Amino acid sequence: MSKRYLIRRLLLVVPVLLGTILIVFALVFLTPGDPVARLAGNKPLAPSTYNEIRAQYHLDQPFVEQYLYYLDGLIHGDLGATFTGRDVSSIIRERFPVTLKLTLGAFAIEVVLGLILAVVAAVKRRTLLDSAILVFTLFMITVPVIVLGFVLQYVFGVKLHWLPVAGIQDGAASYILPSLTLGLGLAASLGRLARSNVLDNMQGEHIRAAIARGLPRRRVVGRHVLKNSLVPIVTILGLDFAYLMGGAVITETIFNLPGLGFSLIQGIKTQNGPMVVGLVTLSAIIFVFTNLFVDLLCARIDPRISYE
Amino acid sequence: MSDPVLTVDDLHVEFRTEDGVVKAVDGVSYELGKGEILAVLGESGSGKTVHARAVLRILDMPPAYITGGRAMLGDVNLFDLDEADMREVRGARIAMLFQDPHTALDPVYTVGDQIIELLRLRRGISTREARAQALELLQWVGIPSPEGRLKAYPHQLSGGIAQRVMVAMAIALDPDVLLADEPTSSLDVTVQAQVLELLGSIVKRTEMSMVLITHNLAVAVGLADRIAVMYAGQLVELGPAKAVYGDPKHPYSAALLRSIPDIQRRDERLPAITGSPPNLLNAPDGCPFNPRCPYATDVCLTAMPPLEQVADDHLSACYHWDEVER
Amino acid sequence: MRGSLRVLVVGMAVTFVAAACSSNSSGGGSAAPGQQGGSFTYANCEPTHLIPQNDYESCGTQAFQGLWTRLVDFDPTTYKPVPAQADSITASSDGLTYDIKIKPNWTFHNGEPVTAQSYVDAWNYAAYGPNAYILNFFFDKIEGYDALNPSSGTPKTKELSGLKVVSDTEFTVKLTAPFSQFEYTLGFDAFDPLPKAFYQDPKAFDEQPIGDGPYMMDGKWQHDQAVNLQRYPDYAGTPGFADKITLAIYQGDAAWLDFQAGNLDITNVGSDHLNEARKSYSDTLSEEPGASLLYLNLPLYDPQYQNPEVRQALSLALDRQAVMNAILVAEKPATDFMPPAVTGYREGVCQYCQYNVDLAKQKLADAGGFNGTLTLNFYADDTTLEQAMEAVATQWKDNLGIDVKLNAIPQNTYFSGSSPIYQKKMTGPWWDGWTEDYPSIQDFLEPIYGANGGYNTSGYLNKQFDATLNQGNQQGLEEAIPTYQQADDMILNDMPAIPWGYIGFNTVHSDNVTNVVKVPGLDELDLAKVQVVGASGASASAS
């Protein structure tokens, strides 16, 4: 991998992000409705109030100018404000840690559980344990997040009182159930994929050669098989990480977590342009950079991968 | 012959699949003396590779199972060992050399990583010591500027160099027996000779014994003391290399010999063995070679010929061994 | 939101409650003697602002209920205004000028005295157009409002000419036209006083407001998590019982589960879980009529709906109670054009709100039937409402043979200026609701059905009705009520809309608290009255 390649990749980020922002901006702009009038429900907002608020948010300007205003603000680090007057950047700052913690929790479960399931199933392939893991993972992948979330919440929160039901007031404990809700499905998905990957690599000639050299099986699986299976796994993990950081809308709603995903839903429902654009842009940025990171990581893992 | 280093006795390996049971190795026996090179010759699917993997117990189970026989390393039947003891045998007593060095080397670790890992784990020495030994080994197998190669990834090496690395790893623990499974078939012709020469010199210098698995009769004749010919999982002929080459006693061996181009007879068309290798799922009754055999008679269709002594140290499994002509 | 999405949605779409009181000095003061101390948690939602003049939804007003003491509260049985922070409110004989005396020696939570100036400054600030405060329009009846909100350009003055400070504890309000119910409107948070600290930094104030109520902020507003309150020790009114109150912020169904798990002391129960609450929490469940009326608004500009008999038939064909048993559990069938917790409400006067299929069929036949498909509009994104609308459609289909099509409209467009509702381009009935700004019958008549009503979207025009309302507006506070009722009678017969029902204000609470009561006339919990069981009283200062 050359430095030039890295620079080129970074430069490519710019048009992609501009395009993303433009698309999201257009979508929000095109959405019919009047976010300002909505502030007062069906009570008549005073015309002076109404016009003043619209002017404050450049809503009285044509689309292109609104877009340019937004880009101008963005360059200066200003993500705009919500129609209730709060800075989008401060909302993001406030909610980012919530989503980050949730993501890290879910991600940890995905990585640890997913890889354990994969390796165990692969090593014990075609045994009862393998079949059990396959059935379990299939179930975890298919069960809707809504259902899993509610069931976990009800069983461990309401019935057993082991863990908090909702909110983030109980610190780390608050994140356990939501992380499980997200992480179990991802772990199962990763587990299935990684299992076939690990199996495939276990049949590789170099693994047979390593065994033939008398290396302990545990080490062969743990070092050689795993590292060889890592490229597709890391790729999936990267996508999942970006997806999680985009905000797990449903999970955050179920568990009352004030994170990015919930803000986005609120933003969309209240037609809060700056908030929606800010959040989607953020998730696109995270996505693009996670992808880049994953590519770099893959090249480190497998020296055969090279970028021009 | 002195006490054999490795004795393979009536080895049976089956593949159990949904399609049926395949007898991939069906009663193979031979003895390997100290410092001896035995070539196991056969087409792909003849069971020559499977038998070697069975000896080292590195078959994929399932679907492959060792269903009978013994593999005696000295006084020890390898098939009686538990997995931990067997691991001690691998590499240190019996090593294996693989066909394609690029697939047999782990692509995501450097050459150095892999050799040092082997030495550290099996010799119990420090990384620093292992590194020094690794350099020594690479030098020993004739790799120029070994320091640089240690840092190289397998895909950065040529086939010849990579196979030399594999040789280095195979002999790193001073094994008694080297199972070389088609060690040159993936290499360029010019390199093949070099690697074969290296193997020959190693056997000479270390008194190591070697089973050379190959489909190439010329390779076998050039290097081996004795040749064992396998067909459809069975040993059909076993004898001194010169004898098998000069006076084959099995029609299959004879057919193989005829298919080698001979400089003296360049005017003739090269005869191929007619017919195709048997489908082991439903092998023919009697001698498995009978559909392709020009000497086949009724008896060949009903009963498998036993492996009989036909000359000094020369065995053949053919009712018509005395009719066979080169 | 309070327990269910639906309530929030209704709340937002309808508009939010107004006035409230803090119970201390007035009507609701019949609290059982109890000890001060302890703390409790109540499920609330995320306010848009914590500045009373800039917030118009129930999440905020619930917080203001503890943070401020409004000028007036409402009587728990008649719902008439009773002075709270006000000492007295007197209208001039022409009904144009109101003289407001406030109670002396009250202080804000930062120690600053509450004076007449605190009120006047706050009102001026909110009425000043460029400040763009949401409740700006609440001041439009006061003289000088137009000067602060010119149709174009910057206003030349920043003060309402109708406001005059007489002394530290007295000021006068001059209206542009007589309005008998003005005193009711003073129960709304738009008329709360603001301390000087507000003007220095309104943004910071929004994060940690300083009011004059029984409770003060305990730390900053934790967005989307909680608003924490603690008892204000120097409160001049009747102090609250609990030492600390957490208004926990929920956004989904989590509050109900959290309550079941025992993590919440008090929560409201909406339609979705009321049946379960009636079963499992019957001993602490309280169901009281709330302050909104839900109705099906009608496009009277469409010839199809101009015959009153069609409208009567549509109303008669609805088995409201059946839908409320199954889906809208927290609602009760309407029997008037307003909910019960309103001065002037009369039980059972809506004869066409009964379920009478035979009469409905007959009325529709008399009117010549219904042509084509009826489009029933409602706002999207509310599963329970969607189910209810499906049930309504089925009833019209089954009972009147009308083919009904459902049309869900996004909430953003529902009440926007360009919405077909305001453009008078609706093609069928639409789900609507009205939450009172003050508990007077007038608030459910004039804004919706008056010729100049701010929310007359049906296009209803009845000169006699308007004249009667106007007559009521000129009269005194109490004598106006029967006049308004006469106007009510006119629309009860004319059915310009189909009254549906009113939502209950329903709460359940844990064993940790007692005396969980609603603020009379408003959809708010009376925070100061809640007593924590086993509170030691050690910290009691009490009056």
Place this chain on the structure above:
Amino acid sequence: MSDDLMPPPESEVKPQSVIEAIALPTGGKQLTLWGDVWRKLKRDKRFYVAAFLIIIFVLMAVAPFLFLVKDPSVCPITDSALPMSKAHWFGTDILGCDYYTRVIYGARTSLEVGLIVSSLSIVIALTFGASAGYFGGWVDTVISRWADIWFSIPTILGALLVLTLFNGGGPVLVSLVIVMFAWPDMTRLVRSTVISGKSRGYVRAARTMGSRGRRILRRHVLPNGIAPVLVFAAYVVGSSVGAEAGLTFLGVGLRLPTISWGLQLAVADTRFPEDAYLMFWPSLFLCLLIGAFILLGESLRDAMDPKLFGGDV
């Protein structure tokens, strides 16, 4: 002999193709690609489970009357939320409809969404992905960057936005919106398959024999690239069914009177935990449908090319 070398009893022998197992000669019998795939599928239990379930669901979609359903529009409100009984196998929903009937009818919507999304994705992917991969250069740059832009917006978030714009809609609209944000995945897959296929022997051979670009693409690259696409398409069916349920649950997807599991889950959500059965049935069916397509995808993957997708043998 040590135990682990001995074969298990005959009955425990797991299905395994001998050809894959030891690369033994097959006695000269040549197998076509699809014949081989079919032969491998026939011995894969997952394929049977998947096929059985999918057939059942397709029957539900095209011929619900086979399942003894009632009229889905008969919903007496007085029968709201009845428990399971002989008259109502799954109980009734909040509107009083027979829940069994409504759940069975939900299969049609889900399958519709799944099939539209996957088939449209295939068309787009084969057109743009193959062009980008085969022609390279500026064609590749334009298509790839355009795909990157859409790829960087998470499907659910993007679909949320667009569906808000359209104010929900029917299965077709919801499917189109999902495709809008999901197409880059498969396009990228096709592109990389084509790029790697381009350098393979048969393509080089065709080129040296004078075949033109488009012909090579159509006759040689695409057929060999179609295998991963088909596998991916099976996953797409499952994931788009899930996406539809999620979007509908979030209130921007399907609307009444469409019968959909997503809508049923949204209603069940409001009544959880009291009427848990409302959540159980649609999620069970959703699980089975998505699971069936996952299994189908996996068995296809392993049958088509165990090495290509890292499948187990």
